[in-house]
Amino acid sequence: MxxxxxxxxxxxxxxxxxxxxxxxxxxxxxxxxxxxxxxxxxxxxxxxxxxxxxxxxxxxxxxxxxxxxxxxxxxxxxxxxxxNSTSPATSTRSSSQSHTSSLSSSGQSNTRSTSTPTTTSAGAPLTTSTTSQVQATTTTTTSSSSIQRTTTSTSTATYPTSSLHLKQTYNGSSFFDGWEFFTGADPTAGNVNFLDSATAWSSGLVSINSANHAIMGVDTTQTVSGNRNAIRLNFANTFNGGLLTGRLSKSASLLLNRSSRCAADIYHVPTGCAVWPAWWTTGPDWPTYGEIDILEGVHTSNQNQVSLHTAAGCAISSTSGFSGTVVNGDNCGSTDGSNTGCGILAYDTASMGTPFNDGQGGVYAMLWDNNGIRIWLFHRGSIPADLTRDAPLPDTWGEPMAYITSAQCNPWQYMQNHVAVLDTTLCGTWAGSAGSWDAGCAASTGYATCTEFVQAQGSAFDNAYWEVASVKLYQ
Known part of the structure; x- marks a missing residue:
């Protein structure tokens, strides 16, 4: 046979x-x-x-x-x-096919890989190579005339381990869960009425936009006889140390640590004459257990000013190791009757205000650990990959915007049991002071005082809103 x-x-x-x-x-x-x-x-x-x-x-x-x-x-x-068999033939053709034959009698399935050699118009066989990649798996198939070998390699990306773990997240439709709506008198004497949750929602001063970001605004009724309605949010729970981050939709992000950190992803920060926005943390019995101003400024400023307010004895010990400039002296104590504390003005001229907003904001991160207090700003296109993965590695982030070391300010003595605060006030002891108002807004608005302007020009506060994608605490 x-x-x-x-x-x-x-x-x-x-x-x-x-x-x-x-x-x-x-x-x-x-x-x-x-x-x-x-x-x-x-x-x-x-x-x-x-x-x-x-x-x-x-x-x-x-x-x-x-x-x-x-x-x-x-x-x-x-x-x-x-x-399709009706497709026109071409002079050069390459194909690589995988066929499966099933034997119904045995219930077994065998898979074979076959490849048709590439043939030129002259009929000469060529070697073909096909590479496909799915996530981290790469398969390479090489065939030559009648012999084919398939090699599959799988690689898994590895990253350094972070000692910080995500503890709390505020974002999306549940962003306002876990916050308290502060309704007391503004401690900075601003021309605002802070609304409770129900009134804030019904009046439209808080909302979740189509991007799933939280919005917090100011009343824009054209004229008011007294104060304007506004929003102040406080964390419902306290924390000690960590990384606090906030993603501000046109604004900022925040980080904290013992080790712990807090961050805020902000797309838009309030701006305009009379406007005083702040993203900060504070302890009980002010200033005994401290205040950390992560993002703060007044009027149309485009430079953030980081500040510390503490009991007597805390000071900025060095003017190096950070990109900002020390302002208002190095004494952070606020027990002498002043409310100034110590400040560091950001070198970045797009760290708040209109330039910050036009760049779609970024992430402000504040780290509170044994080394002291450090604050970074990452603009929208430069947010570290480790932070995006919720596995932050602050030691790899480079020079911070501000750094108050533990050398002359023990972070566990001067800062305790903090809550994070996100608010907008109008005028008050900083924006409404004669020196601050007269520096530019008096001339640009035509109003002699900040209060007169606030009561008469509601449309001026269309940009006095926060847009925040998330706030996160890592410890």
């Missing part, structure tokens, strides 16, 4: 089971038929192939119809060509 052979048909896999006389019945590979039987089928197969070339090609199994009937004991044709 001549050895069985495989009849190859372009674009097809031919699976034939040969029926031999009972006396010589043997088990044959389903992919082979006897030479004599192959000769018998060759003529019919050529005829059938010519008839089938015009059929639509689908990824299914078909039976070869012979004289209008299908014979399951004869041949099965699987159409694997991914291209």
């Amino acid at each position: 001549k050895p069985p052979v495989l009849l190859g048909v372009p674009g097809l896999m031919l699976l034939c089971l040969a029926h031999l006389p009972p006396a010589s019945a043997e088990l044959y590979d389903p992919l082979s038929i006897t030479y004599s039987y192959a000769q018998h089928l060759a003529g019919d197969l050529r005829t059938s192939w010519r008839n089938m070339r015009g059929w639509p090609v689908r990824g299914k199994r078909h039976m070869l119809a012979k004289r209008g009937t299908s014979s399951p004991g004869k041949c099965q044709l699987r159409l694997e060509n991914p291209f």
